[in-house]
Amino acid sequence: MNMPAFPDSAHPISWPEGKQAAASFTFDVDAESCTIAHDPQCTRRMSLMTHQSYGPKVAVPRLLQILDRQDIRATFFVPGFTAESYPDTVRRIVDGGHEVAHHGYLHEPMQGIDAATEARYLDRGLEALAKAAGVEPVGYRAPWWELNWHSAALLADRGFLYDSSLLDGDAPYRFSVAPGDSRDLVEIPVDWALDDWEQYAFYPGVTGSGVIESPVKVLELWTLEAEAHHAAGSCFVLTNHPFISGRPSKAVALERLMERVRFMDGMWVTTLEQIAEHTRSSVTEIHSHARIEVPSFPDTGAVFTPAAVREGVSRLAQR
Template sequence: MPRHIACLTFDFDTWSSFAVRGMTTPTPISRGEFGLVGAKRILALMAKYGIRTTWFVPGIVIDTYPEACAEIVAAGHEIAHHGYTHELPAAMDAEREEREMLRAIECIRRLTGRAPRGYRSAAWDLSDATLDLLLKHGFDYESSMMGHDHQPYFVRQGDVVSADEPMRFGKQTRLVELPISWSLDDHPHFEFLRTKSFLMPGLQAADGVLKNFTDDFVYMTREETDWGALTYTFHPYVVGRGHRMLLLERLILALQEMGASFMAMEDLADEWLGRQDARAAAQ
């Protein structure tokens, strides 16, 4: 029987993604704080359909809104690592990145009673040191890369890449990659963002985005005749707006009609590893 999985994930950044861009005036901060409103709506919707999800939460958000984060835990959802601030790992040196990583681990441990199993970097931009740090500090999975769309894979460490030479591949690690895609992220589709250096137009109609989201799942069911998993990324301050909440519910209903199994990321990683073990034992 074919098995097709949908992971609904939420990057609960609130105002942290604006602050690291220097946008700390009242309006962008309030825009991020709308994520608290969106989070309540999302939790109610997930409870309605009995779906367990994964929330990637910066440590600074846990420290600022402990009650809101505790509600996510109380509802049975997974809390995963999303840095302490929302600064890009590639913009930090290795020492600072590790300090921030450890600080956020302690925030999550304090909130949930255990260390996080999964990691997602800010803006999906890993540094040269990130994978070493994830392995050093015991993470089981990572979700910032795009080497497949329907299949997890083991992360390579130590690739050597230059513009004018063939790539030299590094070694395979035990870290599981649960891949993502900008096309399955609500932020670039919907968010209008203007700074001195760039413009993100956003503000697309929800129906067109919903068709993208559902068509990718349709394609997976055709391409992966045995087993496949697709990860969707949402931000509560983005998807929490009314017409986008309707999109999210329609997505759930459409995926249910196609036989989707909904799963948190840590459970997906466990299932995929179990399949690898079973395959190895059968050889």
């Protein structure tokens, strides 16, 4: 079937020779951390804790087998607390040839926190990943995809290459970390339609509506998304949580999706690190993001600072 092409005209990108689009399978290994951050009293709920520990104990080994069978290298975003609690799981991910990236320390709520507090979260997560498996991550995904305006500069200070938390594109791009700052990061955008949380996540008193979708329906949804990204020459980024999509029938559907995606003609299936390296090397446009200030709503209205694009230098041009 020939799909109509709807490219992301705001973020033009060319892929490596012989490739027309990119795809990455990513996993947020939250384990117990996301429920504890939601409510520390959750630790008193034995059944809930086992629901979350299923991820590193059962699902990650299963997913690693699937990825090996499909010859796919994936990106695993690991909170520092998960790395401290399950260091053997993190080492298995690394030994499997996959990327391990940063996902906070305890999957902390990010909305409205100050820069100093966020810096402590980042540094504690970095220390945990280094101790567990000698990992020095180049990628970051904010818990709940909630990046703050000061986050990018904190990441640049620590040598990160890319972020994958924003939702304003279908293709990777470079963006300035702050007004007046010459540094930039690569952004690899995400999409709630490509997150298993919205399809499957449910636990009484914690999350979800109680409607757990059929993997058949989810496979159809994600296949259509992958086909559209392939036709558009953009970047398909799927976000899965092992304690959700590592369950048996969901894992079967996920492997079927992987097989479909990797056999799409010219689809580059790789880690976010590799996609970010290519973007930094080949893209020269550096974007800023529109900002809105509301000093005293509604009396004074709002002030809109539009997004902008400036020309930078690619790594290829620097060589």
